[in-house]
Amino acid sequence: MESSLELLLVLIATMAIIHIVQAQDQEGFISLDCGLPANEQSPYYQTFTGLRFYSDATFIQSGKTGRIQTNMEKTLSKPYKTVRYFPDGIKNCYNLNVTKGRRYLIRASFAYGNYDGRDIKPVFDVYLGPNLWVTIDFETQVNSQQTDIIHIATSNSLQICLVKTTETTPVISALELRPMGNNSYITKSGSLKGYGRYLSKSGPLLRYSSDIYDRLWNSYFKMEWTEISTALDVDNSNNYKPPKAALKTAGTPTNTRAPLTIEWSSENPDDQYYLYTHFAEIQELQANETREFNILFNGELYYGPLVPDKLKITTIKSQSPKTCDGGKCSLQLIRTNISTLPPLLNAFEVFRVIQFPQSETDGSDVVAIKSIKDTYALSRINWQGDPCVPQQLRDLSSSGLTGTIAAAIQNLTQLENLDLSNNNLTGGVPEFLNNMKSLLVINLSGNDLNGSIPQALQREGLELVVEGNPRLCLSGSCRKPSKKKVLVPIVASVVSAAIFIAVLVLSLVLRKKKSTTVEGLQLPPRTPMDTFANSPEPSFDQKSRRFTYSEVIKMTNNFQRVLGKGGFGYVYHGTVNSFEQVAVKVLSQFSTQGYKQFKAEVDLLLRVHHTNLVSLVGYCYEGDHLALIYEFLPNGNLKEHLAGKGGKSIINWGIRLRIALEAAQGLEYLHSGCTPPMVHRDVKTANILLDENFKAKLADFGLSRSFQFGGESHESTVIAGTPGYLDPEYYNSGRLGEKSDVYSFGIVLLEMITNQPVISEKSHITQWVGYKLNRGDINGIMDLNLCEVYDTNSAWRTLELAMSCADPYSANRPTMSHVIHELKECLACENSRISKIGGLGTQEGTQEMNISLDTSVFPGAR
Numbered sequence: 001m002e003s004s005l006e007l008l009l010v011l012i013a014t015m016a017i018i019h020i021v022q023a024q025d026q027e028g029f030i031s032l033d034c035g036l037p038a039n040e041q042s043p044y045y046q047t048f049t050g051l052r053f054y055s056d057a058t059f060i061q062s063g064k065t066g067r068i069q070t071n072m073e074k075t076l077s078k079p080y081k082t083v084r085y086f087p088d089g090i091k092n093c094y095n096l097n098v099t100k101g102r103r104y105l106i107r108a109s110f111a112y113g114n115y116d117g118r119d120i121k122p123v124f125d126v127y128l129g130p131n132l133w134v135t136i137d138f139e140t141q142v143n144s145q146q147t148d149i150i151h152i153a154t155s156n157s158l159q160i161c162l163v164k165t166t167e168t169t170p171v172i173s174a175l176e177l178r179p180m181g182n183n184s185y186i187t188k189s190g191s192l193k194g195y196g197r198y199l200s201k202s203g204p205l206l207r208y209s210s211d212i213y214d215r216l217w218n219s220y221f222k223m224e225w226t227e228i229s230t231a232l233d234v235d236n237s238n239n240y241k242p243p244k245a246a247l248k249t250a251g252t253p254t255n256t257r258a259p260l261t262i263e264w265s266s267e268n269p270d271d272q273y274y275l276y277t278h279f280a281e282i283q284e285l286q287a288n289e290t291r292e293f294n295i296l297f298n299g300e301l302y303y304g305p306l307v308p309d310k311l312k313i314t315t316i317k318s319q320s321p322k323t324c325d326g327g328k329c330s331l332q333l334i335r336t337n338i339s340t341l342p343p344l345l346n347a348f349e350v351f352r353v354i355q356f357p358q359s360e361t362d363g364s365d366v367v368a369i370k371s372i373k374d375t376y377a378l379s380r381i382n383w384q385g386d387p388c389v390p391q392q393l394r395d396l397s398s399s400g401l402t403g404t405i406a407a408a409i410q411n412l413t414q415l416e417n418l419d420l421s422n423n424n425l426t427g428g429v430p431e432f433l434n435n436m437k438s439l440l441v442i443n444l445s446g447n448d449l450n451g452s453i454p455q456a457l458q459r460e461g462l463e464l465v466v467e468g469n470p471r472l473c474l475s476g477s478c479r480k481p482s483k484k485k486v487l488v489p490i491v492a493s494v495v496s497a498a499i500f501i502a503v504l505v506l507s508l509v510l511r512k513k514k515s516t517t518v519e520g521l522q523l524p525p526r527t528p529m530d531t532f533a534n535s536p537e538p539s540f541d542q543k544s545r546r547f548t549y550s551e552v553i554k555m556t557n558n559f560q561r562v563l564g565k566g567g568f569g570y571v572y573h574g575t576v577n578s579f580e581q582v583a584v585k586v587l588s589q590f591s592t593q594g595y596k597q598f599k600a601e602v603d604l605l606l607r608v609h610h611t612n613l614v615s616l617v618g619y620c621y622e623g624d625h626l627a628l629i630y631e632f633l634p635n636g637n638l639k640e641h642l643a644g645k646g647g648k649s650i651i652n653w654g655i656r657l658r659i660a661l662e663a664a665q666g667l668e669y670l671h672s673g674c675t676p677p678m679v680h681r682d683v684k685t686a687n688i689l690l691d692e693n694f695k696a697k698l699a700d701f702g703l704s705r706s707f708q709f710g711g712e713s714h715e716s717t718v719i720a721g722t723p724g725y726l727d728p729e730y731y732n733s734g735r736l737g738e739k740s741d742v743y744s745f746g747i748v749l750l751e752m753i754t755n756q757p758v759i760s761e762k763s764h765i766t767q768w769v770g771y772k773l774n775r776g777d778i779n780g781i782m783d784l785n786l787c788e789v790y791d792t793n794s795a796w797r798t799l800e801l802a803m804s805c806a807d808p809y810s811a812n813r814p815t816m817s818h819v820i821h822e823l824k825e826c827l828a829c830e831n832s833r834i835s836k837i838g839g840l841g842t843q844e845g846t847q848e849m850n851i852s853l854d855t856s857v858f859p860g861a862r
Contacts (some may be wrong), residue, residue, distance in 0.1 A: 013189045028179040029214070030096055032056040033079030034172045035065040046078055049208045053079050056175065060084070062092045062810025066171075068113025071761060075723065076144060080111045085171040086162055091127075093161035094175060098153040103182050105213060106151055108160065109174040110136050111144035122168035127161040129154070131356035133346040134193075136170075140597070141719045144173070148216070149354065150185050150192040178214050184239040185274075185351075188320060192274060192351035196264070196734065200251035200345045201227055205732060210243040216732040217246055217347065223811045225251040225260070228344065230282040235312040240276065242347050247280045247313060250344040260343045264350070271322035272353040275331065278346050279308040279316070285341070293343035296332040298325055301778075305336050308344065321353050395442070398422040405430050414438050421465070422446035429453050429472070444469065545618035549625040556584050564637075573632065581632035582617050587625075598626050604701045608674055612666030614689060614699040633697060635690035638748075641756050642685060646784070653790035654830045655694055657798065661823040662696035663688050667745060668816035670698075671738040679736055683744035684725045684758075685751050724758035724765070729810050739810035745819065753799055755783035766806050769799075794829035797822065 033053040036042055042055035063084040065072075073081050086092040098104060106128070112121055121138035126147075158177075162170035186190055198220035199206065208214035221227065227249060234247040253260050266273075281291060287563050294304030295316060303316045324330075333343035396417045404427035405420065415436060421443045428451035433442060442457070443465040450471035457464055466472055553559070555574035563571045563583055574584045587598065605616035618628035635641070638659060644650045651659070663683075670678040680687075680698065687700045719731055725745035730736055747758055752764050758765045773782050782788070782795060801822045807813050814822075 026052055030175070030176075030177040031079075032059060032094075032175040033082060035067070035084040036079065044078070048077070049214075049607075051208055053174075056084060056094065059096065059175075060092065060094050062079050062086060062089060064469045066115035067115075068115050071759065072111075072113045072723070075759075076111055076113070076759075080109060080144060080173045081113075082172045083111065083113065083115050083173050085115065085169050086164070086703065087169050090164045091161050092170065093159045094149045094532055096158045096160065096175075096177060098156060098158045098177070099151055100156050101182075103150060103152050103180040103185065104158075105148060105176075105178040105180055105215065106158075106160070106641035107146065107148040107174075107176040107178075107216075108134075108137075108172065109144070109146045109176075110171060111173045112138050112171060113144070115171070116169075120168060122171055123166045124168065124170035125163040125165050127159075127163055128356065129159055130358040133160075133354070135165075144215075145719055148194040150194075150351070151356075152191070173339075176214070180213055181239050181241070183606070185276075187274060187353065190272075190353040190355045193354040195273065195350040195352045197347075197349045198733070199246045199249065199251035201223070201229070201246075203249075206243050206245055208350070210245050212241060215242075217243065219729075219734070219809075220262075220348075221251060221735065221809075221811055224254055224258070226254045227251060228283060230311070232282070232311055234282065238317050240278070240313075241697060242278050243311070246347040247278065248282060250280075250282055250346045252342045252344045255343040257335075258342070259335075260345055262331045262345075262348070264329045265426055266324045266327045266329055269327045270323065272323055273329065274318040274321055274351045274353065275302075275316075276349040276351075277331075277601050278317070278348065279306065279309040279314045279344065279661035280312055280346055281310045281344070282346070283341075285310075289340050290338060291341040291344065292336045292339040293333045294336060296330075296334060297322055298328075298330050299332075300399055302331075312347075319601065327483055337547075370552070390839045396420055396423070401425055403427070405411075405433075407432065407434075410435055412436070417441045417443075419443045420447070421468075425449060429457065430454065430464075433457060433811055434459075441465070441755075444472075545629075547618050547620045547627070547629065549620055549622045549627075552584060552620045552625070552627050552629075555582065555629075559586070574629070576617065580617075581634070583629065583632045584628045584630045596626070601628060601701045602839070606676060608670065608678070610669040610673070612662045612695075612697050613669065614697045616800065630699070633689040635692060635694060637686050637699075638688040638690065638696070638752075641690070642751060642783075651694065652783045653786050653795065654827070657794070657823060657827045657830055659688065659690070659694065659696040660749060660752060660798075661820065661827060663698060663748070664745065664816055664820045664823055666698040667741055668820055671741070671816055677738065679738060680741050680744075681720050681736075682722055682725070683741050683748060684722050685748055688748070727810070728808050737778070737810065737815045738816065742805050742816060743807075743810070745816070746802050746807075746813070749798060749802035749805065753783065753795070753802060754781055755785060766803070769803065791833040793830045794826040797829070798826045803828075 029051070031051050031053045032055070033042070033828065034056045036053075036055040036057075038055040038057040040055070043052045044058075045052055063086045066083045066085055068076065068081055068083065108126060123135070123137045123139055125131045125135050128149065128151065133149060136145065136147075138145075142280040162172060164170055183593065197215055197217050199217050201219055201221060203219050205219075206217040211217065228251075229249040231248075234244050236242055236244050236247055251260065275297065278296065283291075285291065292305045292307050292467055295302045295306065306314065306316065308314055322329075331348075333345060335341070371596060373475040398421070401420065401423035403425065405425060407430070409415075410430075410432040413436060416432075416438050417438060418441065422445070425444070425447040427449065429444065429449060431454045433439065434454060434456040439462060440464045445465050445467040448471070449466075449469040452473045453464070453466065464681075549556070552574075555576055556572040556632075559570070559572050559576075561573040563573050565571065569585065569587045572584045572586065574582045576582050602619060604618070606614075609615065614633070615631050616628065617631060620629070641649060641651050667680060667683065668679055680701065682700055683698070687698060689697050689699045690695065701767075719726075719734060721727070721730075721740075721744070725747045727740040730740040730743075746767060750756075750769055751758060754765065754769065756765050756768055762767070762768075763771070769781060779788075781799065782790070801814075801819065805813055
C-alpha cells in the first residue's frame with residue numbers, strides 16, 4: 001500500500017513538473033479556444049503539442065458559443081471543435097495584452113462546421129487594430145482555414161476584430177499569439193503575412209514543441225528531388241531557430257547538374273515578398289567533394305556563392321522586399337563550376353508584405369471615447385476595439401443617445417466630423433464645440449435640442465446641420481429667430497444632398513445603358529442574341545446564348561420542376577426552342593456562392609469544349625437575376641446511381657469503369673488540353689453527370705481555376721473543395737496543382753468500388769479500405785450490389801489505382817494520363833469477361849447496356 005501511494009505521489013509530482021516546464025516554455029503565449037465555455041476544462045493541454053489553451057470568454061465582451069457538427073469533429077482536433085459566432089453588431093473584438101514594440105506571430109483559425117445547422121457559409125473581414133488583415137470567405141473555401149501574420153505591436157493592447165460585411169455571421173475557432181525574437185523577420189515597412197513555410201521533406205506538419213515559436217511547417221517535396229537526412233544533431237542557433245527536425249533533412253536535385261527550383265504565382269504583380277532560406281550541410285563530405293551554389297530569385301543573383309556549414313544552420317534572408325515579374329515567382333539554387341555536389345535546401349519561408357497604413361486611434365482619444373461610452377451607457381458592440389474603424393463605424397448617428405451632449409467630446413481635438421444625428425439628445429448646444437478647431441461638420445439633426453445656437457458656431461468653414469430640432473433657435477430670443485440665418489446652412493445642406501442624389505441617379509441611369517462587367521468578365525448588352533465583347537472563341541452567338549429573365553421563367557414553366565440544389569441555388573428542368581431540354585441553374589438570393597462562381601463557370605465553359613465536360617447552352621444576367629443554362633443529362637449524377645436513390649438503377653461494374661474512364665478523360669483535358677491548364681477543385685460523384693446512354697460528363701466548374709504550366713503546383717490563398725474529397729496536402733499547404741484533382745478522383749474511384757460513404761462517423765473511406773486490406777478482407781471491399789459479377793483482375797487493378805490516386809503525398813500520385821491508361825486496361829479485362837460469357841452478365845438492380853472501349857477521345861487544345 002505504501003509503495004502504491006509512493007508511486008502515485010511520484011506521478012503527481014512528475015505531472016506537476018511537466019506542466020511547470022510547459023508553462024515556462026510557453027511564456028508570453030496566448031492560446032484561445034474560441035467558444036469553449038469557461039467552466040469546461042479551461043485551461044487544457046492540447047494532446048499532440050502540449051500547448052495550454054484557455055477559453056476566450058474573458059477576452060471578448062460579445063458573441064455566442066457553438067460546436068461544429070458531430071460528423072465533422074473527427075477531422076478537427078481541439079481547439080477547432082468549438083466556435084464563437086457573432087450574430088449581433090457589425091464589429092466584435094478580442095482585446096489582448098501585448099508588449100509595445102514586440103514582434104508577434106498572430107494566428108487565427110476559422111471552422112464553420114455547420115455549427116448552426118443552416119449550411120449558410122459566412123463571408124466576413126478580420127481587422128488587426130484599425131487595419132484590414134484578411135477576408136474570410138467560406139463560399140469558395142473549405143470548411144476550415146487558418147491565417148497568420150508577423151506583426152510588431154504598436155501599443156500595449158492589441159485588438160483583433162471580426163467585421164460583418166454581408167448578411168452572414170462571422171465565426172472564429174482559435175486565436176493564438178506567439179512572441180518572436182526581435183532580431184528576426186525585420187522588414188523595411190509593413191507586416192509579414194504568411195504565404196508558405198516548408199520543410200524540404202515528405203512528412204507530417206511540424207509545430208510546437210519542435211518549434212519554440214510554434215510556427216507551422218508543412219512538407220514540400222518535388223518528384224525531381226532526392227531526400228537526404230542525418231541522425232546527427234544540427235545546430236539551429238541563430239535569430240530564426242527553425243526546428244532541428246526541419247534541418248535534419250534536405251532536398252537535392254536528383255539530376256545533380258540540374259538547379260533546385262521552387263516556383264509560385266503571385267495573384268497581384270505588385271505584391272512584395274520576403275524570403276528566408278535555411279541551409280545546413282548534413283552529409284559527410286569526402287576530401288574531394290565540394291558543395292557550393294548560388295541563389296537566384298527571378299533569374300537574378302540573390303546570394304552566393306554559398307557553402308553550407310556542416311551540421312550548423314545558415315539562414316539567407318531578404319534585405320529588401322522582392323516583386324515577381326508578370327506574377328511568376330522563381331527561386332533557384334544553381335551549383336557553381338567548382339562544386340562536385342548539387343545544391344541542397346533544408347527549409348524555407350515565404351511571406352507577403354501587408355501594409356497597415358491606418359494608425360491606431362490616439363490614446364487620449366480612446367480615453368475620451370470610453371468616457372463618452374460611459375456617459376451614454378453605450379452597449380454598442382460596434383464600439384469594441386479601435387472605435388474609429390472600419391469607416392462606417394465612425395459616428396454616433398442613430399445610437400439611441402439620451403441626455404445632453406457629453407463634455408468628453410471636446411477632448412477629441414482632431415475630430416473633423418461630429419455626427420450625433422437621429423438620437424434623443426436634449427438640452428442646449430454647448431459652447432465648447434467651438435474649441436474643437438478641426439471640426440468641419442457638426443450634424444445635430446433629428447434630436448430634441450433647445451435654446452440658442454452659440455454665435456461662435458455660426459462661422460465660415462463649419463457646416464452646421466440642425467433641422468429636426470423644433471425648439472432650437474439661433475443666438476438671441478427664441479421668440480424671434482432669424483430664420484434666414486438658420487435656413488442658409490440647412491438649405492445649403494439640402495441642396496447639396498439633392499444635387500448629390502440627382503448626380504447619383506443620373507450615373508445609375510447612364511450605367512444601365514453600358515455593358516456590365518463582373519470581376520473582369522465583359523458581359524454583353526442586354527439583348528438575347530448579342531455576344532460577349534471580349535470572350536475567346538467560340539463566341540456566344542456560336543455556342544451560347546444570352547436569355548432574358550422572362551425567357552428563363554418561360555423555359556422552366558415558372559420553375560416548375562426541380563432537378564436538384566447546390567450552393568449556387570436550385571437547378572430546374574427547362575426546354576428551349578420547344579424541344580431542346582436544358583438544366584437551368586438559378587442563383588438564389590440566399591446563395592452561399594454568387595457572382596464569383598458564376599463568373600468562374602462562364603469563363604471556363606466559354607473556352608473548354610470536350611465530350612466529357614458539360615456544355616453551356618446559354619446564360620441569363622439581368623439585374624439581380626443570374627442563371628446558367630446547360631445541356632440536360634437525363635440520368636442524373638453518379639452519386640444517385642451508386643446509392644440507388646430516387647428510383648435510379650444501381651449500375652454494374654462495366655458501366656462504372658466506363659464512367660470512370662470518361663470522367664478521367666474530361667479531367668485530363670482540363671489538366672493538359674487547356675491553355676492555361678485548369679484544376680477542377682471539386683471532383684466528386686455528385687459532379688459527374690450521365691446522359692441517356694450513361695455517358696459521363698464533368699460538371700460544376702464554379703471552383704475551377706488555372707495553375708502553372710508544366711504541372712507545377714502553386715500557392716492558393718483560397719482553399720476550396722468538398723470535405724472528404726479534398727486533397728489533404730493541398731488543404732495543409734495551400735499548394736494547388738493537377739494532383740489535387742487526382743486525389744479527389746481517387747476518392748471517386750473508391751466510392752465506385754465500395755459504395756461506402758466518403759466520410760462516416762467512424763472513418764474516412766481511405767481508412768476503411770486500408771483497414772479491410774490489412775485484415776485481408778478483400779471480398780468485403782467490393783460493393784455488395786455488384787453480386788460479385790465482375791472480372792476479379794479488373795476490380796483489384798482499379799482498387800490499386802484508386803489507392804495510388806488517393807495517396808496523401810501528391811508526389812506519389814499518378815497523372816490523369818496514367819489513370820486513363822490503367823482504366824482502359826481494366827475496362828478491356830471486363831469486356832473480355834463479358835465476351836467469354838456471350839454478353840453482358842445481368843443481375844437484379846443493374847443497368848443493362850453495351851460497353852465499348854472508346855480509344856478515340858483524347859484531349860486537345862482549343
